[in-house]
Amino acid sequence: MQCFVYRSQRKADTYVYLRERDAFGLLPAPVAANLGPLHFVIELALSPERKLAREDVNAVMANLAGPGFHLQLPPPPELFDNS
Template sequence: MQAFVYKSLRKADTYVYLAVRDDFACLPEPLRTQVGELAFVLDVTLTPERKLAREDVAVVRQNLATRGFHLQFPPKPLLGETPDA
């Protein structure tokens, strides 16, 4: 399965994976508004064996198959850290 990855220029460390390149119409309007402008980062083949740094590849593949997109949020701060503002 091919995925096309975009980063949000509004929300730091937020990425959107799309099943079809530049198919932003599959994103719900509230989500499009929240993430703002998206910049293409890479295309990647998602096989069941592939490892992703912050996401479970099975969840990403399922979301792409059912919704056409997957949203990757920034990592949660570690206990005692404060998130960047």
């Protein structure tokens, strides 16, 4: 399954995976407005065997097959142990 990855220029460390290149109409209007302009990063071939750095490839593929997009949010801030 091919996908196209875009980086939000408004939200740090936020990426959108789309099943079609430049198919921004797949994004719900409130999501698109919140992300602002999107910058193309890379085209990927996804398969169940492929490893992604921060996402479960099966979840990404399911979202692309369903609504047509997957939103990758920044990781939660790490909690520091001050002991």
